[in-house]
Amino acid sequence: MMLSRAAENLYWMARYLERAENTARLINATAQVLLDLPRGASFGWDNLVQIVGLAGLYQQAYPESNESNVMDFLVSAQRNPGSIHSCVKYARENCRVMRDVLPRELWERVNAMYLASLRQSQNRMGRVERRRVLEDLIRDKQAASGLLADCMSHDVAYQFLRLGEHLERADMTTRIIDIHAAVLIPGSTDTADPVIAMLWVGVLNSLSAFQMYRRHGSNRVEGEGVMNFLVRDPNFPRSVVYCLDEIETRLANLPHNIDPLRALRVARRRLDRMTAEDLSAAQRHEALDLIQGDLAQIHDAVAAEYFHFHRDAVPVEENTGTQRQLSSQTLGSAFQSN
Amino acid sequence: MELGLERYLRSDGFDEFVGPDHAPRPAARALCRYLTGLAEEDLMARRAAVDAAIVTMGITFTTYGDGASIDRAWPFDPIPRVMAASEWAVIDRGLRQRLVALNLFIDDLYNDQRIVRDGVFPAELLANSRNFRGQCRGMSPRFGVWAHICGTDLVRDKDGTVYVLEDNLRVPSGVSYMLENRILMKSAFPELFEMCRIQPVDGYTAALYDMLAALSPRMGERPVIALLTPGIFNSAYFEHSYLAQQIGAQLVQGTDLLVGSDDVVYMKTIAGLRRVDVIYRRIDDDFLDPDVFRADSALGVPGLMRAWRKGNVAIANAPGAGVADDKVVYAFVPEIIKYYLSEDPILQNVPSYLCFRDEDREYVLANLDKLVVKPANESGGYGILIGPQATPEARRQCAERVKADPRGFMAQPTLTLSTVPTLVGNQIAPRHVDMRPFVLQSGSLYVTTGGLTRVALQEGSLVVNSSQGGGSKDTWIVEEGA
Numbered sequence: 001m002m003l004s005r006a007a008e009n010l011y012w013m014a015r016y017l018e019r020a021e022n023t024a025r026l027i028n029a030t031a032q033v034l035l036d037l038p039r040g041a042s043f044g045w046d047n048l049v050q051i052v053g054l055a056g057l058y059q060q061a062y063p064e065s066n067e068s069n070v071m072d073f074l075v076s077a078q079r080n081p082g083s084i085h086s087c088v089k090y091a092r093e094n095c096r097v098m099r100d101v102l103p104r105e106l107w108e109r110v111n112a113m114y115l116a117s118l119r120q121s122q123n124r125m126g127r128v129e130r131r132r133v134l135e136d137l138i139r140d141k142q143a144a145s146g147l148l149a150d151c152m153s154h155d156v157a158y159q160f161l162r163l164g165e166h167l168e169r170a171d172m173t174t175r176i177i178d179i180h181a182a183v184l185i186p187g188s189t190d191t192a193d194p195v196i197a198m199l200w201v202g203v204l205n206s207l208s209a210f211q212m213y214r215r216h217g218s219n220r221v222e223g224e225g226v227m228n229f230l231v232r233d234p235n236f237p238r239s240v241v242y243c244l245d246e247i248e249t250r251l252a253n254l255p256h257n258i259d260p261l262r263a264l265r266v267a268r269r270r271l272d273r274m275t276a277e278d279l280s281a282a283q284r285h286e287a288l289d290l291i292q293g294d295l296a297q298i299h300d301a302v303a304a305e306y307f308h309f310h311r312d313a314v315p316v317e318e319n320t321g322t323q324r325q326l327s328s329q330t331l332g333s334a335f336q337s338n
Numbered sequence: 339m340e341l342g343l344e345r346y347l348r349s350d351g352f353d354e355f356v357g358p359d360h361a362p363r364p365a366a367r368a369l370c371r372y373l374t375g376l377a378e379e380d381l382m383a384r385r386a387a388v389d390a391a392i393v394t395m396g397i398t399f400t401t402y403g404d405g406a407s408i409d410r411a412w413p414f415d416p417i418p419r420v421m422a423a424s425e426w427a428v429i430d431r432g433l434r435q436r437l438v439a440l441n442l443f444i445d446d447l448y449n450d451q452r453i454v455r456d457g458v459f460p461a462e463l464l465a466n467s468r469n470f471r472g473q474c475r476g477m478s479p480r481f482g483v484w485a486h487i488c489g490t491d492l493v494r495d496k497d498g499t500v501y502v503l504e505d506n507l508r509v510p511s512g513v514s515y516m517l518e519n520r521i522l523m524k525s526a527f528p529e530l531f532e533m534c535r536i537q538p539v540d541g542y543t544a545a546l547y548d549m550l551a552a553l554s555p556r557m558g559e560r561p562v563i564a565l566l567t568p569g570i571f572n573s574a575y576f577e578h579s580y581l582a583q584q585i586g587a588q589l590v591q592g593t594d595l596l597v598g599s600d601d602v603v604y605m606k607t608i609a610g611l612r613r614v615d616v617i618y619r620r621i622d623d624d625f626l627d628p629d630v631f632r633a634d635s636a637l638g639v640p641g642l643m644r645a646w647r648k649g650n651v652a653i654a655n656a657p658g659a660g661v662a663d664d665k666v667v668y669a670f671v672p673e674i675i676k677y678y679l680s681e682d683p684i685l686q687n688v689p690s691y692l693c694f695r696d697e698d699r700e701y702v703l704a705n706l707d708k709l710v711v712k713p714a715n716e717s718g719g720y721g722i723l724i725g726p727q728a729t730p731e732a733r734r735q736c737a738e739r740v741k742a743d744p745r746g747f748m749a750q751p752t753l754t755l756s757t758v759p760t761l762v763g764n765q766i767a768p769r770h771v772d773m774r775p776f777v778l779q780s781g782s783l784y785v786t787t788g789g790l791t792r793v794a795l796q797e798g799s800l801v802v803n804s805s806q807g808g809g810s811k812d813t814w815i816v817e818e819g820a
Contacts, residue, residue, distance in 0.1 A: 001562070002608045003594050096396070097570055100583035104395075111396045156608065255609040306608040 002156040006098060008307040010157055013094035014164035017110070020087035021141040022172035023052065023074055024134040029179060029206025031127060036198050045070045051178050054082050068124060075130065076121035084137065088117045101157045106147055113140050159250040163302065166250075170243035171295050173230055174288045176206055180223075200226045207238045227279045231291070232271055240291060244268050247298065256305055263301040267294035339378040341370070341759075341766055351496045351754040353768055354419065364818050365422035368534045373417075378764060384526045385416050385761060391522060396576075412515060413809035416526060419758045419771060419791045423537065426815045429492070429500060429775070430785045432684030435675060437488050437777045440505060440662045442678040444484040447661055448474050458677050459670055463694070466745045467661055468715050469508075471623060473630050473643060474658035480553055481780055484659040487546075487618075488777045489513070492789075493688075494756035501688045501753070503772065505671070507655060507663035509620045513542060513776045514577035516790040517584075519812040535817040537787045542776065543584035545784040550585070552781040553652035554615040561615040563587040564595070564605060568621050568637045578620050587618060592625075597641030603651045616652045617642075623657050654780075665714045665748045666692055689751060693744040702740065702749040706733045709749040711740065724800065726752055755800055758811070760793055770794045772802050773813065788813035 204210040218225035362370035489510025554561030567578040582589035604611035691698040757768035775789030792802035
């Protein structure tokens with residue numbers, strides 16, 4: 001038995017945590033790429049803000065696009081609802097409201113993440129400190145995910161957590177792929193080639209995917225191969241298709257899943273039908289935009305089915321098998337912690 | 339560490355740790371030995387660990403009007419308060435007696451009103467009671483119990499006598515802090531629990547579940563229990579969440595519930611509507627049902643009273659139970675006990691002056707500098723005048739309020755609350771305390787082992803409310819002679 005409001009809180013808590021982690025990955029990857037840029041090439045800081053879809057808000061808040069401003073905006077800014085600090089703060093608020101269904105250790109961990117983020121947001125960080133802080137955050141988030149996987153009943157609440165986590169992850173993966181667009185290289189394609197390859201390594205590294213790409217993807221690091229791996233590899237847990245499969249599994253465990261599953265299958269079919277041309281440099285943007293649109297449709301279907309309550313809904317039949325099983329599960333776990 | 343018990347005793351009050359002979363009282367001997375043997379740095383390190391644990395665990399409360407943050411760390415003192423098991427056994431019996439009598443009283447008021455007809459409880463007091471709910475007339479909840487959960491505030495005066503200060507029968511809070519305090523102490527001072535025979539406190543949540551489950555209107559089914567909270571901005575939200583988790587209840591807000599045309603209460607779930615059998619409500623009567631009480635309430639559930647009157651849902655505490663949570667009614671509790679149980683009260687009331695009685699009012703107005711004046715219907719320490727510490731202007735304003743609404747006020751002599759050792763900086767100093775045990779009643783009765791001890795952290799202060807700067811301590815009921 002799961003309240004609609006509770007389901008929504010859990011879903012968003014997982015999304016916020018996942019967004020914080022991926023934003024940290026995006027920033028650390030960018031910082032690595034910057035170090036390897038050849039003379040003459042420049043990095044478009046405003047593109048980074050565009051990638052996460054916050055260009056408008058950024059322009060209102062900062063006079064110019066430079067590293068210090070963009071990093072402040074993405075890492076610490078209270079006025080940016082998508083900054084890492086804000087994401088952790090919202091995740092904590094959602095976690096706090098849901099302490100009755102979440103393992104106690106999760107609250108303690110998320111609360112600790114927030115307290116650390118609050119301390120760090122007090123002043124602007126240099127590159128070395130920033131890297132360490134973001135790596136810590138990624139580790140903390142991974143520990144939180146592991147804690148949920150290992151210490152929480154895989155009940156209805158858990159399905160919503162994983163649903164939110166994987167929808168956000170799929171979306172952020174498509175955005176991180178776009179990072180190469182931020183680098184502007186003047187001159188001939190000859191000088192550009194090694195730089196572009198280096199950029200793709202940066203993308204893979206940011207998603208902890210380089211090693212797995214070497215093992216399971218193609219040998220050369222080049223655009224189409226990386227794109228194909230990050231979008232369509234069925235076994236890499238940050239690829240879009242893997243996330244969709246995970247979402248499908250979660251939806252299958254939920255009641256009334258017809259509409260969300262339909263939206264999921266639309267997205268899935270599009271990935272299956274993508275051709276090499278769709279994944280090529282020329283078509284890449286369009287393809288990623290379409291995937292992001294499909295993910296938004298899945299979110300809308302989930303929200304309409306589970307979060308937004310309709311007054312004319314019919315009472316659930318009492319004592320149906322699954323309902324009883326779930327309510328006794330909730331009760332059992334509550335008494336264990338007693 | 340050097341405790342300095344000779345220096346420690348200095349007030350004319352009653353100290354629970356040290357007797358007038360400057361020696362620890364029998365129940366406190368083991369603790370005293372332990373503290374004496376503990377290095378100061380060690381104690382400081384443990385306090386730091388406890389403080390860190392409170393922040394990490396997110397044990398918080400909220401102070402109203404504290405705009406910046408909605409939650410603050412719970413102020414906790416690591417020196418436990420010790421009480422002898424033999425003394426506690428008497429208090430335990432007294433608390434049971436008191437709640438049984440109060441429930442008979444409430445049930446009577448909403449039905450035959452025998453106690454009024456027999457002239458024991460004045461009719462005009464009932465007529466002027468703000469917490470008497472006409473909408474509850476003729477109801478008789480299961481077991482005849484209206485106040486299922488009672489938080490009774492106890493204080494000890496300078497001669498050592500324990501008095502009941504008030505009975506909180508509406509939405510008493512604090513029990514989660516009592517439970518958390520024990521967890522904190524166990525992690526910080528595990529060896530103490532081997533040295534002393536300390537009675538456990540953690541049976542409360544199982545007792546709470548049993549009490550609520552016994553109220554379910556659908557016998558034989560596993561009851562669906564919901565804890566109704568006003569939401570995250572309420573000062574006790576931490577507790578609501580904690581208790582829901584501990585008893586396996588759904589933590590709901592008013593908007594999560596609706597009452598169907600079948601007069602049954604449902605929760606809005608991801609799978610549709612689910613019936614609710616028992617509501618442990620943590621919102622006041624006024625906000626429960628906008629159709630019946632305050633129409634502007636966004637916290638409650640329209641139709642809830644209808645469902646309750648039909649017997650389709652149990653509500654704890656029952657609507658209207660607050661009629662006995664009134665500081666004027668309080669003064670009648672000794673008579674109420676005698677009337678319904680034909681027994682003498684085991685626990686004493688603090689002598690009270692009821693301002694609606696002309697003679698009492700004259701006395702109160704003439705002695706405002708010696709008395710504590712309390713509004714009949716407030717809680718949380720709001721609106722109280724502590725005469726000896728108040729400014730002349732505050733006393734004058736209080737006198738005006740009393741004259742304007744005599745039924746709304748009562749007064750009591752200023753008690754010198756007992757003190758217990760408290761860690762202040764790196765010294766141990768006496769600070770005033772009260773205690774709130776929790777009593778449960780439905781099919782059977784349950785009393786917590788000890789209760790929540792609240793401590794006034796300011797030197798000499800008698801205000802222990804956490805909303806006004808108080809802290810808390812773990813409370814130990816110990817077998818003597820250990």
